[in-house]
Amino acid sequence: xxxxxxxxxxxxxxxxxxxxxxxxxxxxxxxxxxxxxxxxxxxxxxxxxxxxxxxxxxxxxxxxxxxxxxxxxxxxxxxxxxxxxxxxxxxxxxxxxxxxxxxxxxxxxxxxxxxxxxxxxxxxxxxxxxxxxxxxxxxxxxxxxxxxxxxxxxxxxxxxxxxxxxxxxxxxxxxxxxxxxxxxxxxxxxxxxxxxxxxxxxxxxxxxxxxxxxxxxxxxxxxxxxxxxxxxxxxxxxxxxxxxxxxxxxxxxxxxxxxxxxxxxxxxxxxxxxxxxxxxxxxxxxxxxxxxxxxxxxxxxxxxxxxxxxxxxxxxxxxxxxxxxxxxx
Amino acid sequence: xxxxxxxxxxxxxxxxxxxxxxxxxxxxxxxxxxxxxxxxxxxxxxxxxxxxxxxxxxxxxxxxxxxxxxxxxxxxxxxxxxxxxxxxxxxxxxxxxxxxxxxxxxxxxxxxxxxxxxxxxxxxxxxxxxxxxxxxxxxxxxxxxx
Numbered sequence: 001x002x003x004x005x006x007x008x009x010x011x012x013x014x015x016x017x018x019x020x021x022x023x024x025x026x027x028x029x030x031x032x033x034x035x036x037x038x039x040x041x042x043x044x045x046x047x048x049x050x051x052x053x054x055x056x057x058x059x060x061x062x063x064x065x066x067x068x069x070x071x072x073x074x075x076x077x078x079x080x081x082x083x084x085x086x087x088x089x090x091x092x093x094x095x096x097x098x099x100x101x102x103x104x105x106x107x108x109x110x111x112x113x114x115x116x117x118x119x120x121x122x123x124x125x126x127x128x129x130x131x132x133x134x135x136x137x138x139x140x141x142x143x144x145x146x147x148x149x150x151x152x153x154x155x156x157x158x159x160x161x162x163x164x165x166x167x168x169x170x171x172x173x174x175x176x177x178x179x180x181x182x183x184x185x186x187x188x189x190x191x192x193x194x195x196x197x198x199x200x201x202x203x204x205x206x207x208x209x210x211x212x213x214x215x216x217x218x219x220x221x222x223x224x225x226x227x228x229x230x231x232x233x234x235x236x237x238x239x240x241x242x243x244x245x246x247x248x249x250x251x252x253x254x255x256x257x258x259x260x261x262x263x264x265x266x267x268x269x270x271x272x273x274x275x276x277x278x279x280x281x282x283x284x285x286x287x288x289x290x291x292x293x294x295x296x297x298x299x300x301x302x303x304x305x306x307x308x309x310x311x312x313x314x315x316x317x318x319x320x321x322x323x324x325x326x327x328x329x
Numbered sequence: 330x331x332x333x334x335x336x337x338x339x340x341x342x343x344x345x346x347x348x349x350x351x352x353x354x355x356x357x358x359x360x361x362x363x364x365x366x367x368x369x370x371x372x373x374x375x376x377x378x379x380x381x382x383x384x385x386x387x388x389x390x391x392x393x394x395x396x397x398x399x400x401x402x403x404x405x406x407x408x409x410x411x412x413x414x415x416x417x418x419x420x421x422x423x424x425x426x427x428x429x430x431x432x433x434x435x436x437x438x439x440x441x442x443x444x445x446x447x448x449x450x451x452x453x454x455x456x457x458x459x460x461x462x463x464x465x466x467x468x469x470x471x472x473x474x475x
Contacts, residue, residue, distance in 0.1 A: 125395055125397075126394045126395050128394050147387070147388075151388075151390075153398075154390060154393055154397075154398030154399075154401065154402070155392050155393055155394070155398065157393070157394070157395040157397040157398040157401070158394050158395025158396075158397060159394060159395070193397065193401070196395070196397040197397075
């Protein structure tokens, strides 16, 4: 095709989809360094990588290995930019990830943040997150799966495709299951459209391991296997305080200690789901606080009354009774 | 409109310009997506100007955020129908508008044979004129364009 004799406004350079490239100098191999970006600080000043890292540190409690990995990814972007300025070509890194961990360890929360982080770091163009499960990918009859999966993939382009409980895609007990077809399409997209979208698979550790064992192609296309550790007790307490703060509540005198004790008991009991259990416990405490205030109909409440979770609100929990019943005599 | 110096069909936007490159197409698609349009891919091998309804290549793509999805579908269509006319259409679903807001050709046959003038004698020795596309002389699916 002959090169056009006109220019479209906004296309000084050949279509460069990466949004971070907007801020970066137009690279010219013959000219060498264009505007002399040579140090990490200069690049940080241009991009938002530094702000992203600070924000992550502030907003997410615990999760040290996850933060470490995100910091690595951000660092790679900065170094890549320095390399490009010196004419050293680098292929875009593969950013597909798998999040494994126990319930309530923050897999979904981090995935939501990850879309925004990758966008601000300039790895994805739009930075939206499309969260799907097996139902959204796998069809109900022959020939239904491929269009369905492709539609989801197209919607996720320019952002992050988050597949929750990904192991359900593969059902070894049924060899005619359509999940395999969805997996094959995903594999193809993960390989060929690496610049267009980032796929994040999430699920519980043991079942994801089984899933990857039976789909080695999937495992090898995922560059980052992130394992979310269980939160220690101290982190759970900080999470609780953060949650209360976000909802305009606070612990009353003694309530914080009571909740600390609550977490200690709750960890040992069954169906413990880390931060999710904490959130549920706080929700129930709010209910108890509400009925406590409701009982006193003629009293005028101050803002402090309405925002304070008192010690009895937490002590009333069944967890304490169960713990007391099981206490060795 | 039908005859022009380049001997090419001119329908829709940009059809008097040289063919858009993929990068330019992606920019147009991006523009439409920012306006909230839903893109779809259509193809035909009958270039008659009154042939308004082309075949749909897959469903219209709603809820897309990035041009890459549309471009992927366009490449699929080009692979399947390399010698057909292919166009992209943007549907504006705004209440009260609900119609095609953009439409342009993104693929055309190597050789476009053009149109002939057909004269039909009718009552009272009057003549009716119509145009006939040479491309449609061959049956559908066998119109190779060369």
